[in-house]
Amino acid sequence: MAASPLSIGLMAASGLVLFLYAVSRLALALRHVAGEKTKDYLHRFTRSIPAAILTGTIVTTLLDSSSVVIILVIALVSAGALPFRNSLGVVLGANIGTTISSQLFAFDLGQYAVLAMLPGLLLLSLSKKRNGRTTGRALFCFGLLFFSLFLIGEAAAPLKEYEGVQAWLLKLENPIRGAGAGALITLVVQSSSATLGMVIKLAAKGLLTLPAGIAVMLGAELGTCSDTLLATVGRGRPAVRTGLFHLGFNLISISLGLLLIQPFTALVLTLAGAADVSRQIAHAHVLFNVAGVLLFAPLLPFCQRLLEAVLPDEETAPKAATLSPARA
Template sequence: MPYVKIGLLMLAGLVLFLFALNYLAEGLKAVSGEKMQEWLRKFTRTLVSSILVGVIVTTLLDSSSAVIIMTIALVNSRALTFRQAVGIVLGANIGTTFSSQLIAFTIGQWSGVPMAIGLGLMVLARRESFVQWGQVILGFGLLFLGLFLMEEAVEPLNQLPRVVDWMKGLADPWRGVLAGAGVTVLLQSSSATVGMSVVLAGQGLLTLGAGIAVMMGAELGTCADTLVASIGRTKAAVRTGLFHLFFNLFSILLGLLLIGPFTDLVHALSRQASAERQLANAHVLFNALGVLLVAPLAPWLATQMERWIPDSQTSRKQPVLSS
């Protein structure tokens, strides 16, 4: 019976969390209108500006998959070049870490406050813009409520030996990565996977090393959406999806090789922080270091991918933006 009760409460929190992510993204898209796509097109003239745009837009939308899929669509329509998309993909990997920092605040018990404010704006406001902001605020409240339900659900797991033993097994980096990737593909959300990892770390069920391995797996699992989105698209759009996969694979493999020193580094930088904050900081550090390592090589990598997957003769005749 404890497993059934815990499972049902965990499922309720997870479903609410996923719903809140989608609801929040829709609200932010409604607030921004077409501005997001305009920013992607206008402010991506250089690699650095492309990375910054990727960071900002992903932070606002709280979904790297949504931003990269949007980028693939713009590349497919030739509103963006492949080289512009490379910077956005790199920036999206940093921007997605904002959600883990937010989750680590563990303020789920206060979720009713933004929910009440958001609902009040949606019901009482007459201006459409206020109603849209109400949806955004309500979405944040629902997000924290879903996390709070998951926290309450997993608290008794510390007393269940089978669960504790299985969680300890995730300290094996390869097991942790596979678990994180599998859960992310199943849930179609790396934010949900990382969010659950932060919650489990806070309850003492996941060590920092195991949490980092699961987090790296989530980065791999999120590539599934973008690869599917690139199927049947132009060669430039396919290159964008593959670049996202190759970048994440490179970061994860390097992370697995250096997971011991990396975990020690996170411990040293976050010595006084809670377990939740340590894992959230590891998420930021891992993705930021990956971008710093790859960004100087991005022009060369783009050239190699253009030679490997060249544009067709017809697409070369189409006008494209300069990188």
Template sequence: MFESIILSLIGGLTLFLYALHYLSESLKSVAGGKLQFYLNKFTGNLFTGIASGTIITILLDSSSAVIIMTIALVKSRALTFRQAMGIVMGANIGTTISSQIIALDVGKYSSVLMAIGFLLLMLAKKRLPKNIGRVLLGFGLIFFGLYVIEDSVAPLRQSPEFAGWMLALEKPLKGVGIGALVTLIIQSSSATVGMVIALGAKKLITITAGIAVMLGAELGTCSDTLLASIGRSRQAVKTGIFHLFFNITTIILALILFTPFGQLVHYLSGEAPLERQIANAHVLFNCLGVFIYIPFVPLTERLINFVIPEQHPTTSPAHLANPEK
């Protein structure tokens, strides 16, 4: 039994990860240049930076893609470190929209989206309907991948060993560690949260364990941006460090207030199904984290600037020999 479950789970997860990449690349090819333009234009202050990061992450369906794009723009001096901080915070909010979409019970209709998208992609002559086809096909593949994951884990409800392992994730630190490790391996926080939501839909995980693993996914996703900042300018490195620092700070705060946070999620969700409660926790965590952190952005900027100062060019020997030049 376990062999067939694992094979189906790997297949569903692979399809889901490919669909996320395909959708993100399709959206970037449609509006990538314009998005970079708007990132630069509408980040004059922290609040417009947060708004821009949120909107563009919703459009690209990938916070990692937006933050990596931001690091590249900072390296090219098209954005400053201060502008990048707002975009990073906004990206954390924008990525929660995907969890809300994933929590919708649309897996059984995914084949319709895939069919419409494929037909538009193959038969359309103009660029716009072809691009719409790519997006619809991407969403259809995402939902179908989740449907395969949900279907593959359903037999685990009869497994006492799996039930015991999932109950162990109710310990917040253990849940966070597992969530971070899974995200580090598959390189997608959306996939980790998506799997947790799929487990919630089958009643294979509790809300407590779901929140803990979701927090771990927020930590694991920092690996992408840290890797993207290696070998870049110091301003770009600061952006990657800020993403890690911001996520760690908000995760620690959530762990300290873990019980009241869970109670707040339950109160706001009411009688919503478990998968919707997990998606709501994802939204609430990131929105509250940004709201609470806003007053500390100037202090964080000064701290990171102090730890990673700008490297001033050294005086060349030629200049020393001719100081008047």
């Protein structure tokens, strides 16, 4: 008996809710584990562009969220603890670090999620030390992350029987439509990782093609700028410049990606043609973000000067001359 649309929707929604919960709690737990060391590393190891990119990549991989890292960087820049010029390389590195998640999502680890969830639950319940409980929470949420994606994949499997759904998913091969869908989904769920996770699971079930997956991935990269831009509200101009750089980097790289989507798709097929579609999409995510970083890295000094000219610090901004009226 075919699953009803209601049961499919409820199961998929349950998986998505669990995923969003796991992502937020995992990022919070990992930040607690890292503590003040994260801020110290961001300050100490970002003095050159290659070091800043590498630091952003490593910290994002460890914290499992580019948004968390970029928001943290914006806060540090706003507080004067991190120079604006150092933040640019970290933003680029965060875009590489976030691709590690998509590589992990392409593995079918949902059935093994209990191997992380059970020890995590035991640590969370039995440990008397805060660090032990935090580590347990991180382990549990890490397992929950993959279990929630497993639920989404299982919910999506029956959609093969619905021709209307298949026809709509095929329309996502149109680059603009696919990117628009990716951006909208990411704006709604406030997580590009959730969008990419769903894309990879749909592809694994044979519901999404590589061109459609790449188009949605490009849109998700744009949608993730929303929370980092919100983090700049009420902060000083150096922090706003960091948020604008993140937006500009994504806008330019995504525009180039959409313009070159056909040769880019062909390149992904050449490099990863033997892999299944879900793995191809994960590889495309890595290739796209690394290419964007390689394109922008030499331009960082120019980007710094441009943003400082467009949005100068308050104390250096030119003051308008006040003219007193001449007396007769």
